[in-house]
Amino acid sequence: MAQRNTWQRERVREALADARGFVSAQSLHATLRDENTGIGLATVYRALAGLAARGDADSLQSPDGEALYRACTSTGHHHHLICRSCGLTVEIEATDVEQWARRTAESHGFRDAEHIVDIFGLCRACAQARDERDAD
Numbered sequence: 001m002a003q004r005n006t007w008q009r010e011r012v013r014e015a016l017a018d019a020r021g022f023v024s025a026q027s028l029h030a031t032l033r034d035e036n037t038g039i040g041l042a043t044v045y046r047a048l049a050g051l052a053a054r055g056d057a058d059s060l061q062s063p064d065g066e067a068l069y070r071a072c073t074s075t076g077h078h079h080h081l082i083c084r085s086c087g088l089t090v091e092i093e094a095t096d097v098e099q100w101a102r103r104t105a106e107s108h109g110f111r112d113a114e115h116i117v118d119i120f121g122l123c124r125a126c127a128q129a130r131d132e133r134d135a136d
């Protein structure tokens with residue numbers, strides 16, 4: 001049983017690494033189903049949560065409230081620019097945000113403050129495609 005869980009987790013980790021941006025458990029599960037791996041959705045959820053807990057994956061909530069995951073190339077604290085159309089993700093540093101968050105927390109007497117800041121928008125290619133479609 002433990003053995004089986006290990007290969008399933010590993011397979012989920014690989015599928016996540018192959019994804020180009022943030023993906024939901026459902027879409028990752030759909031990919032694995034297409035490959036006939038027989039890995040269930042609950043297993044995908046558990047594997048992703050485990051990867052995120054160990055810091056092997058980044059997780060965030062989409063504006064729709066859906067949990068999204070990604071195997072990030074950066075370790076340590078960073079932020080994301082995410083295309084809401086194609087999922088393209090850019091990892092960014094945000095020095096201004098770090099300073100603002102620390103100052104704001106301190107001015108209210110908060111210590112050990114953490115923050116989550118991710119920017120959702122349309123990437124250049126998707127914005128261009130939309131403009132061209134609208135022009136027709």
Ligand SMILES: [Zn+2]
Nearest residue numbers: 058072078091
């Ligand atoms: Zn990241």
Ligand SMILES: [Zn+2]
Nearest residue numbers: 083086123126
């Ligand atoms: Zn895009």
Ligand SMILES: [Zn+2]
Nearest residue numbers: 077094097098
């Ligand atoms: Zn930050």
